[in-house]
Amino acid sequence: MKNVDEIVERCEELYEDLEYGAVARWKEANPEGAAVGFLPTYIPREVLHAAGVLPVGILGAGDQLEIVKGDAFFQSYICHIPRSVVELGLSGKLDSLDGMIFPSTCDVIRNLSGIWKLQFPDKLSFYFDVPQNFDPEVGGAFYADTLRELLEAMCSLTGRDPKSVDLSASIHLYNENRRLIAKLKALRSEEPWRVPASELYLVLRAGMVLPIEEFSALIEDYLEAVAAREGHEVDNARVLLAGAFCEQPPLTLIRTLERSGCEVVDDDTMLVLRWLGDEVSEEGDPIEALAKAYIAYTGEASCKYVPDGEQKGIQLVRSVRKHCVEGVIFAAPSFCDPALLDRPMLQSALDAEGISYTAFNYAENTGQMQPIREQAGTFADTIKLWGGE
Amino acid sequence: MVKQKEMIADHFHHLATAKENGKKVIYTFVPGNLTELMLSFDALPLHPEINALQSGMRKLSGEYIAEAERHGHSEDVCTYVKCDIGMMLKGNIGPTGEKLPEPDLLLLSYTGCFTFMKWFELLKERYDCPVAMLHIPYQGDGEITPTMIDYIVKQLRTEIIPKFEQVTGQEFDIDRLRELMGNSARAEEDLVWVLESAKNKPSPIDAYFGGVYYIGPLFTAFRGTEAALEYYRMLREEVEGRLTAGQGPITPEGLLDNERFRLVVEGPPNWTHFREFWKMFHDEGAVVVASTYTKVGGTYDRGFRHDPSRPLESLAEYCMGCYTNLNLPSRVDMIAKYIEDYDADGFLINSIKSCNSFSAGQLVMLREIEERTGRAGGFIETDLVDPRYFSASNVKNRLESYFQMLAQKRGEKQAEMVTS
Ligand code: SF4
Ligand code: SF4
Numbered sequence: 003m004k005n006v007d008e009i010v011e012r013c014e015e016l017y018e019d020l021e022y023g024a025v026a027r028w029k030e031a032n033p034e035g036a037a038v039g040f041l042p043t044y045i046p047r048e049v050l051h052a053a054g055v056l057p058v059g060i061l062g063a064g065d066q067l068e069i070v071k072g073d074a075f076f077q078s079y080i081c082h083i084p085r086s087v088v089e090l091g092l093s094g095k096l097d098s099l100d101g102m103i104f105p106s107t108c109d110v111i112r113n114l115s116g117i118w119k120l121q122f123p124d125k126l127s128f129y130f131d132v133p134q135n136f137d138p139e140v141g142g143a144f145y146a147d148t149l150r151e152l153l154e155a156m157c158s159l160t161g162r163d164p165k166s167v168d169l170s171a172s173i174h175l176y177n178e179n180r181r182l183i184a185k186l187k188a189l190r191s192e193e194p195w196r197v198p199a200s201e202l203y204l205v206l207r208a209g210m211v212l213p214i215e216e217f218s219a220l221i222e223d224y225l226e227a228v229a230a231r232e233g234h235e236v237d238n239a240r241v242l243l244a245g246a247f248c249e250q251p252p253l254t255l256i257r258t259l260e261r262s263g264c265e266v267v268d269d270d271t272m273l274v275l276r277w278l279g280d281e282v283s284e285e286g287d288p289i290e291a292l293a294k295a296y297i298a299y300t301g302e303a304s305c306k307y308v309p310d311g312e313q314k315g316i317q318l319v320r321s322v323r324k325h326c327v328e329g330v331i332f333a334a335p336s337f338c339d340p341a342l343l344d345r346p347m348l349q350s351a352l353d354a355e356g357i358s359y360t361a362f363n364y365a366e367n368t369g370q371m372q373p374i375r376e377q378a379g380t381f382a383d384t385i386k387l388w389g390g391e
Numbered sequence: 392m393v394k395q396k397e398m399i400a401d402h403f404h405h406l407a408t409a410k411e412n413g414k415k416v417i418y419t420f421v422p423g424n425l426t427e428l429m430l431s432f433d434a435l436p437l438h439p440e441i442n443a444l445q446s447g448m449r450k451l452s453g454e455y456i457a458e459a460e461r462h463g464h465s466e467d468v469c470t471y472v473k474c475d476i477g478m479m480l481k482g483n484i485g486p487t488g489e490k491l492p493e494p495d496l497l498l499l500s501y502t503g504c505f506t507f508m509k510w511f512e513l514l515k516e517r518y519d520c521p522v523a524m525l526h527i528p529y530q531g532d533g534e535i536t537p538t539m540i541d542y543i544v545k546q547l548r549t550e551i552i553p554k555f556e557q558v559t560g561q562e563f564d565i566d567r568l569r570e571l572m573g574n575s576a577r578a579e580e581d582l583v584w585v586l587e588s589a590k591n592k593p594s595p596i597d598a599y600f601g602g603v604y605y606i607g608p609l610f611t612a613f614r615g616t617e618a619a620l621e622y623y624r625m626l627r628e629e630v631e632g633r634l635t636a637g638q639g640p641i642t643p644e645g646l647l648d649n650e651r652f653r654l655v656v657e658g659p660p661n662w663t664h665f666r667e668f669w670k671m672f673h674d675e676g677a678v679v680v681a682s683t684y685t686k687v688g689g690t691y692d693r694g695f696r697h698d699p700s701r702p703l704e705s706l707a708e709y710c711m712g713c714y715t716n717l718n719l720p721s722r723v724d725m726i727a728k729y730i731e732d733y734d735a736d737g738f739l740i741n742s743i744k745s746c747n748s749f750s751a752g753q754l755v756m757l758r759e760i761e762e763r764t765g766r767a768g769g770f771i772e773t774d775l776v777d778p779r780y781f782s783a784s785n786v787k788n789r790l791e792s793y794f795q796m797l798a799q800k801r802g803e804k805q806a807e808m809v810t811s
Contacts, residue, residue: 074754075752075754075755077754079744080747113748116720116722131529133526141526143541143542307508307512311515339505339747343468343510343513
């Protein structure tokens with residue numbers, strides 16, 4: 003059995019490696035394959051896998067990279083992630099990638115797709131438009147066409163021509179991975195001391211650079227290792243972190259929350275791993291199955307349209323209930339329109355249920371943690387003294 | 392100008408009395424607007440962005456934004472949204488001083504900006520009415536594909552038209568829609584003629600300040616109507632007259648008859664200090680010969696016309712062609728082409744602090760266009776309607792240095808010609 007510290011250490015190395023060494027190694031071992039980066043929030047990695055492409059999550063450079071060139075690309079009033087992604091690209095750190103996919107998350111990522119076309123004309127830059135119409139015949143049909151275009155673009159990099167059965171096999175692997183992540187998150191919620199939030203974050207981040215088979219094996223190892231962990235319940239405040247669906251909070255921020263007495267039992271980081279709340283069918287036409295799963299998924303994200311006002315915030319409230327959350331921490335990247343425009347609506351939904359919350363903004367490279375430590379500490383104390391509702 | 396004022400006052404009066412007259416009111420956005428379709432159902436469109444800009448011009452936006460921020464809205468987000476929400480919180484009094492009607496339908500035509508989606512989710516919280524969502528795919532690869540058209544047409548058939556029918560109680564009349572679209576196409580000819588008159592020297596129009604003030608706006612709410620046809624015919628005649636007389640554009644400071652610099656401008660204007668901003672150009676003899684902001688409601692000068700023979704497909708193409716729905720390389724191409732076609736001395740980017748849709752990527756555009764055209768670009772930063780972000784002295788300084796640079800460049804060119 004592998005030791006927890008070793009597993010976490012490996013994940014932290016992967017997290018800190020802004021040269022994406024794991025990707026380069028994978029390419030060496032798979033000379034016929036290609037590696038394609040994707041930005042938050044969601045892309046169907048199954049399609050890439052079937053085409054022989056390694057999907058690589060490019061979630062920004064956190065607080066580890068000095069921005070030299072990226073600032074000349076974006077004004078000060080634009081969030082941080084696009085500038086660190088540009089910095090990674092211009093400094094050659096993404097050279098092992100054969101292309102990039104820009105999901106339709108927001109105007110900034112949308113425009114970044116155009117910047118990529120201008121700056122890296124020789125690399126594939128794919129804008130992945132997802133439907134905001136959830137009628138299977140309308141949005142579903144559009145999405146299925148988009149998936150076919152994506153598959154074609156990916157196959158153009160590898161020369162593969164996967165059959166339906168290959169795509170279904172890829173879906174199977176990702177279904178398995180979703181099950182493992184659900185198990186891991188359930189354990190985190192039930193016995194937080196076994197799976198600290200910062201560890202969970204690092205384990206999941208490894209999934210941004212590892213092939214799915216290896217990532218699933220890593221989760222299994224981790225689950226096995228933490229089952230043997232000795233420890234006990236700590237009387238921390240159970241909180242949910244909302245708003246970090248795109249630009250990621252620095253690891254130090256998650257650790258700061260832990261040290262301030264907050265047990266982050268749910269969050270919306272790395273949504274790509276669990277966007278499809280349900281299993282994707284492994285029977286029938288796999289493209290249709292992926293489209294159906296996307297359309298049927300009723301979850302919320304700031305980049306997804308919620309057609310019914312009555313529904314806004316409902317998923318957040320459900321998650322609060324499911325994980326016995328005592329308070330919500332709204333943590334959004336500065337200048338992030340989707341998260342910040344959503345915030346008052348989500349807060350109203352919490353108000354209606356009498357659930358307490360606090361809010362602050364961050365940037366992926368926020369270094370000064372003292373104010374956050376104080377705010378989170380006070381919030382945790384308040385919850386413990388007077389309860390979350 | 393008189394005709395324009397009459398039309399606008401009339402429109403707001405119709406809105407204010409809509410409920411008494413049994414008219415249905417649809418809130419919707421300028422980019423990708425479905426004006427002809429709404430008018431074919433005899434519904435009245437109301438545009439929250441236009442209310443916001445009007446509030447900006449009337450110096451009310453600061454107060455509205457503060458009100459929205461008091462209600463929990465972040466300082467960092469689009470100020471159009473906050474201005475609209477603030478106006479609503481303070482009683483929804485429209486630009487003419489009359490109370491605006493509540494919507495019977497929120498038509499979320501989601502073109503070229505994600506914020507629209509949030510904006511209507513926020514409005515939906517306050518108004519008890521249905522929302523019809525039209526998702527317009529982005530031209531990520533710089534082209535419109537049959538899949539994209541098909542997706543929009545299906546949405547029009549299954550989502551938009553049925554909701555219009557339900558709200559207005561009227562059946563969809565495709566012939567009426569065709570008729571209105573035919574009118575639009577005719578008015579579009581005159582509109583394009585007016586915009587292209589700026590290719591002359593001196594230009595008889597200002598295609599940015601004048602463009603947003605009296606050339607473009609009527610197109611949104613009135614396109615398809617007889618009144619719009621007449622307005623654009625009159626406007627064309629007036630511009631023809633100025634052209635024959637060799638006159639420059641009319642500005643609030645009077646006739647600009649000393650055209651010194653010809654510019655292309657990218658980005659929305661600032662509304663809170665609109666006149667002061669325009670004067671800074673006027674004082675330097677700078678005329679804007681083409682602008683991108685006047686294309687958010689349609690890119691007619693690139694050849695698009697509403698086509699009554701294939702109405703729904705044509706509406707789909709219209710929505711996808713709006714400027715904000717073009718990808719960054721297409722925006723660069725468009726500006727570079729304007730610079731050539733209109734023989735501009737340079738181009739200026741007005742970067743809006745709170746508008747990611749326009750602003751993210753503008754620094755890259757600046758460099759690309761400079762490289763491609765060899766003409767100098769200027770960069771200023773303001774906001775649409777938040778008066779806190781308009782620093783008159785800063786903008787003036789930057790503009791003055793920019794104009795000085797253009798003058799020097801021109802001087803150098805002339806000097807080169809003399810010595811060679
Ligand atoms: S952090 Fe927000 S604004 Fe920035 S790219 Fe991500 S979703 Fe867009
Ligand atoms: S972000 Fe820009 S384009 Fe979008 S609604 Fe605001 S001002 Fe308009």
